[in-house]
Amino acid sequence: MNKAIESWIREHEADMVESLCGLVRIPAISPLDGGQGELAKAEWAEGLIERLGLPRPERYDAIDPKARGGVRPNLIVKIPGRTPLTTWFVSHLDVVPEGDRALWETDPFEPFVKDGRVYGRGSNDNGQELIASLYAAAAYRRLGILPETQIGLAFVADEELGSVFGITHLLEKGVFGKDDLVVVPDGGNDKGDFIEVAEKSVLWIQFTIEGKQVHASRPDLGNNACRAANFFSVELDEALHKVFPETDPLFEPSCSTFEPTRRFANVANVNTIPGRETLAFDCRILPQVRLDEVESVIRDVQSKIERKTGVKIGSENVQRAEAAPVTPSDSPVVSRIRNSVRRIYGFEPKVGGVGGGTCAAHFRKMGIPAVVWAQESDTAHMPNEFAVIEHMLNEALVFADMAGAE
Template identity: 40%
Template structure:
């Protein structure tokens, strides 16, 4: 069908106040994984279910609960909304967004309460606004536009809202894909990464590679350092040598990706002692690395292990290296696939310019589809504020993207 652009824009203009209020009501509910200090997505999922039930969509709703004993109600809920009034048997058009968020970080660096979203200078501020609330709300309202305007569809539509994306999808899209809830012919977009222009489509991801390093020494009084083994300088020495070695040795470049190289970054570090006059006897640090598809995983593992062994011997400490990765192959999606062409067409209804295909650091739900042979791509229209303090989404982008999702679902 020809996309009824003006009709869709009128509908969005009439809904703007409602869209923002519904969006804010979802953003006010934290959805932190238990490992990040929260109790999961239960409360946020119930709010979303309440909203879509009020829209009359109850019969289209399926909630898939993945057990997690550490979460509220021991459950990590995932929501699947299927719109198929004509019982079409063609491949589904699928959008996948996630409910969970990352911690707020240093609260003093926020200009406002991260869970009391506000609009300022055309931007909606709050934790989860860009990652991944924007994609979630645009998917929902893209479908609502179709339903309210009674637009014709040629394929079933699935709006999928999942848990646990931020910590690896163990309780989210991964089990849904493994349960064969999607078809190899499905056309899948994951609205979870993008640029200001809205003209980049992500078709490739790096391989995630995480390392947890535990350094053990001997706790003691800061006034008597010779009676202790302070793990702080040991761990710092290790981190410094690893950072230099990894960035010096593994310099392969691929212009498809931004940045075009594998990345190796120390991230989380556990608080070791509570007072300033005690020398810590234990240090825990994590590394988050994103590897190019052809990066030598075994060689990178060896660098972590041998460098740790050298520092262990140098300081007479005990260092344990736990590497959390799988040497997986995440296929790249070609430009001529139906999902790319369909999204390009949808973007073109609202944004002028040529789209570019890119690769990113990875970690989205799309990887699990690709590994299962389902061609999924990632797209967004955003300012790269995910995981930052004062995270925001641009309000006008929100409305533009609802129209783009309406076009994508109906193209």
């Protein structure tokens, strides 16, 4: 990559750490989680953007009367390039609450720097990447070098609770174009060798089996919901695996998964035959299989067991999300980030899919290919969340390299 850009980023390590600390100090928690939203943090970020000499950000406020200032702010910064193409780095301002404070060794909103790490809520998710992308853009600006593509930074609200006031708002406003290169650096591993291009559909479904409760010595007078639930669970498990055997090497595991998971408590003693059972399945379905096909198989098994045992089986979706279209592995954004990872780290990254539900899905559903990549430790949402400073620096180099400087 361009040596001047690389040196500039490396020389600004301390500055990047300080900026990340500044972000951590301002909680940006959704009003639905008892917070005030992102306004204070967005205003602080606007100041930082100005100090770094970047163009004044455009604000796209989504109205939310529950938040401070009545808005959920989204910031867009664009710096010009030599071509009309834009490389976007989309990170989020909001953080999840700290959870049980007793599990934290330091104040979650007072950043603590130790052993090459920055501790604090939001340091990893998603402050590390917000700062990395910001300094990648600043390097070009400060050195007066035009990148090959324009660089777009989007710092969005509301990622943790559905993105209605965040990325969805920006997509509705037409901020992004079909040919834009979109990177959502909000997921990855601590090696930095995984580029996510696809996700499975998610179906979490809960079943209630209604029989008739009686004393265990008189099964003839009742209808054992436990037995019916056992039949049903085994039958459904087998049917789903049999009807949907497809595999796709993009994913690990490469097949759809249908797992019986939660089983609710039924009766409190051994000598009662339960009249009601509740159980759940977690299904992660390959994008080439339609969710309504899966649901039709589920309905068939429900009626079969109802006929066989005389119970009633009701169902309720706990979560249902149809997978977005896959970002093709040969699309320009995948090739570019793959090349940049290869150049910065010296290894070949894997391109693959995950079990479900990322922010990139919002882009993919609009027909904009997007990738998820980051180098990060697995501490998001956890007590003592931390960002590794070296990861943040590497990410800044990859982002700068992607936008290109010959």
